[in-house]
Amino acid sequence: MISKENQLLINKSLSGNRLAQGDIYRKYVKAMYHIAVRMVVQPSVAKDLTQDVFVKVFEELDRFRGESTLGAWIKRITINVCLNHLRRKGILQIDEWDDSVLQVADESNDMIEEIDMKVVHDAIKSLPVGSRTVLTLYLLEGYRHNEIAEILEIxxxxxxxxxxxxxxxxxxxLKSIYHND
Amino acid sequence: MIDLEKYIRSHRSELDDIEDLNIDEMWGDFNEQNRPKSKRKYGFYLAAAIGIILIGVVSVLSQRPVLNQDEIIHEKLTQADPRLAEEQMGLVKMISDQGALIGQMGIEEAAFPELFQELKVLDSLQLEAMSDLENYQDRKNLWKTLLRNYKSKARVLELMIYEFDKKENELNYESSKQI
Known part of the structure; x- marks a missing residue:
């Protein structure tokens, strides 16, 4: 699962090579920040959490067994760090939601042909924390519902x-944004 | 009309590059936040680099006593594996004796620039390994690296003595032939 390039970077990082750590950091920081900011919304908090993620990454790099890609391993740390932050702040409270309240209109796909992904990104950030977290994990990060249920204890x-x-x-x-244009 | 789920999944990678991020600045901050560890490390490197120049060249020539870095390594090895600590002390003594002998023989750097350069490289490798030991004291491969560096240094010093002896003998032979 580990590319030769990443294996080399990992080995060097483990021996304290700051340049190699910098390479790992630069390679993944942007993606991890974007996951964080979609989960916690505030950019300054997301930046702080991203830094925490990489502190953890370099502390625990010797535990990385290569069972997934390095990026997937860092992503899991990022998600855990963000979820812990939301829990600590008492923000992550997901209510049991009555499916019947969902409107039938949901199933219609009368969307426009093309959407700017920045608009999607911002729209996700504006969702309530519960559905934002689940949507992020399921749709963007590829978790299954049983995994999400376990992680979020729902x-x-x-x-x-x-x-x-x-x-x-x-x-x-998205409809309101595009139809208003 | 588009299927939103499919659309987002197929454009997922774009979502990692939406907001502006000054990565260099963030990396700078990251280093800053971890300053105690890094500073100690680089401060140590700086001090050690000066030490290398004095240690690698001068101490070999002027019979300096056992180096402080050896004592630090010994202390850590004693905690981790007394058997390795004992082996390390043996190697340190051997290197010290070789250094003393080189001093007595009057060997100068100019005579063996490549070997002296190799000693410097070995000292810097030792410092790097020592720095790793600060962070990963439970890593057996690092202890082995430290001991390997000692052994390499002893071999270089041995070679230096051997080559010097050989040169001396050749000179003596040449001068005896002339007589």
Missing amino acids: SVSTSKTQYRRGKQLLKEK
Whole structure:
């Protein structure tokens, strides 16, 4: 799972080579920051958490066994750091959501042909924390609902309804943005 | 009409490059935040670099006593593996004796610039390994690296003595032939 380039960077980083650590940092920091900012919304908090992520990455690099790619391993750390932050702040409270309240309009796909991904990014940030977190983990980071349920300590059905809710809200936001243009 | 899920998934990578981020500045901040560790490390390197010049060249010639860095390594090895610590002390003594002998023989850097250069490289490798020891005291391969560096240094010094002896013998032979 580890590329030769990353293996070399890891080995050098483990022996305290600051340049190699800098290379790993530069390679992944942007993606990790974007995950963080979608999860915690405030850029300054996301930056701080991203720094925490890399402190952890270099502290725990010798535990990286190569069972996933280095990027996927760092991404998991990023998500954990962000979730812990949201929990510590008491922000991450996900209510059991009654699926029946979701409007049928959700299933319609009357979206415009092309969407600017910056608009999607900003729209995700504006979602309520519960559906934003589930939507981020499921749609963007590739987690399954049972994994999300375990991570967030919610039921699988709550994960699914939070996701549907998030998707519906996201569509509504995008429609309102594009239809107003 | 588009399927939002599919659309977002197919454009997922674009979401990692939306907001402006000054990566160099962030890396600078990261280093700054971790200053105690880094500073100590680089401060140590600086002090050690000066030490290398004095140690690698001067001490060999002027029979300086056992180096402080050896004592630090010994202390750490004693905590980690007394057997390796004992081996290290043996190597340190050997190197010290070789240094003393080189001093007595009057060997100068100009005579063996490549070997002296190799000694400097070995000293810098030792410092690098020592720095790693600060962070990863439980890493056995680092202890082995430290001991390997000692052994390499002893071999270089041995070679220096051997080559010097050989040259001396050749000179003596040439002068005896002339007589």
